[in-house]
Amino acid sequence: MTLNLSRRKFIAAGAALATLGAGRGWAATPIDLHTRVADVQLLPEKYGRTRIWGFEGTAPGPEIRVAQGARVQRRVINDLPDATSTHWHGIRIDNAMDGVAGLTQDAIAPGASFQYDFVAPDAGTYWYHAHNRSFEQVARGLHGALIVEESEPIDIDRDEVLILDDWLVDPETAQIADTFGAMHDLSHAGRLGNYITTNGTYNLALPVKRHERLRL
Template sequence: MFSVSAAALATMAPATGAIAAIKAITLQAQPTDIQLSGADGPTSQMMVYNGVFPGTEIRLQQGDRLNARLENALEEGTLIHWHGIRVPNAMDGVSMLTQEVLSPRQSYDYRFSVPDAGTYWYHAHYLSYDQVARGLFGPLIVTEARPPDLDRDITVQLLDLKVDPNGRFDPETDTSAFTTLGRIGNDQRAHLSDPRPVRIGDRIRLRLINTATDRIVAVQIKGLLGRLVALDGMPLAAPREYEIVTLGPGQRADVIGDVTGAITLDDVRDDVHALGGLPISGERTRRQVAVASLPPNPAASLGRPTQNVELVMQGGAGGDVHGGFAGWAFNDVSGLSGQPFTRIRRNETLTIHLVNTTAWPHAIHLHGQHFYEIGPDGVVGDYRDTTLLEPGQARNIACRFTNRGRWLLHCHMLSHQADGMATWIDVT
């Protein structure tokens, strides 16, 4: 059916020698009135952490420990998932799989170390299609022990809001959205952690995070002579040229480059939507050294796969009949059943043949570890936690499961997940 050569599945990376520190924070999930359309606009009741929209950036150094207390001040349950971080299974924040839903007026302490440098994020993982849309998310940035030489390091949260004609959050979602493209907003924007002007000649890092509930974005960056250096938090083996950076929901990309003019970010996937940018103020001498690779994160070699399995995406509007109970299914099963999609022993390698038989795109996200995208010729590609498949597309991914537990595998179009496109893998 498909195969990956053992020779292709070999990659190594050294561990970091950083000295660990502990960062303690409290994240209170609370209803808060937010002005989405500016200081003079009307307010919308959103769900946010600590009264801030979008969520406050958590920044640590590789190897540090995060002690994060979640306090639930909502009138409904909630949980936090630490997207892309290799956390212990009990810290993963998935209802029905790793943790009971946190009821109103309760708190829970998430405690874990961050083994990998890179760009990650945290978001609600209970009723996530609604809670993330209302603002329960934020960036989690893990810096390298020896970060690259930069003038600025800027996190860019790509937002997709659905608002009414008055600029208020619109909670209404047509039921057909759950079996088509999902909840697509009408107000796209980029929230930059540091919006101050840049100088021509500055070397900057843009950490792009697609926080949209369902929208795929194709980001075009002007005013920056840059290189793509990381995807989903994981450094590329070598900096890569790019024209457009396409990100499904939950995916991230890091770009490092030299400023050549006013920076603009546009989404050009369907039409041109201006997202935001950075103005120019002044100039400095441009560096003569090229953008270098980021230091690799620690990773075990993949080795020879012990299992080859197939995961077929089914359903949606226009799709064939399947055996699941909801709008979407994996292998004729909708949602989390009592049995995993597959079981595998810790440190074994699994190859999954992903097949999108539907008329709609899907961003397939694996919790707790990263996987390699495998090319049609069996060559190992990018190391990611979310892979985007267009309608009718198929792809192999390979993962060495070093993290024990019950790990969610789902479409990160959160409307698709809510309507059945989710399963799990048991790592024993």
């Protein structure tokens, strides 16, 4: 049995980003977390590859998964042409680690790095993302899931984390439209894209077993 996760089914789910789940990830996060320019296949195969900015060159970036109360240590190394920072969205955190450029820290210049070190006190589904010119950098792909697992496991067979994105892409070039800074973007409402991906895939199919209990 296959659960088809098509663009049509997800288009009503929201514009910018949603993270759901908490059990296994599709990638392990290195201690050093690079922000990089990369070319990836976001759109259907008939289109070319799309240039993104991503943590470790992927969009979404590697999943970070820790136990409730665990310490999170990540050195973000900026390999982008622009300054950046990383915000740990929803985590109760010391202000110095919150990652808001111009407020809690200086932006990380190209070629520089910043060490984030904090405790994740609450179980839940969170996300991390760029927080310098976030209206552009998040829209280019700088975000990922941060899962804090409960101290008491729940009765399920499998967890799946799904990250939904809509991308504003020129279908002629397969490149992200360079029209950042509209009032809608600046209001933190996100861009209204024309292509939807799930976990960075245009038309994801998630295999499931009969009677399998999933948490999404």
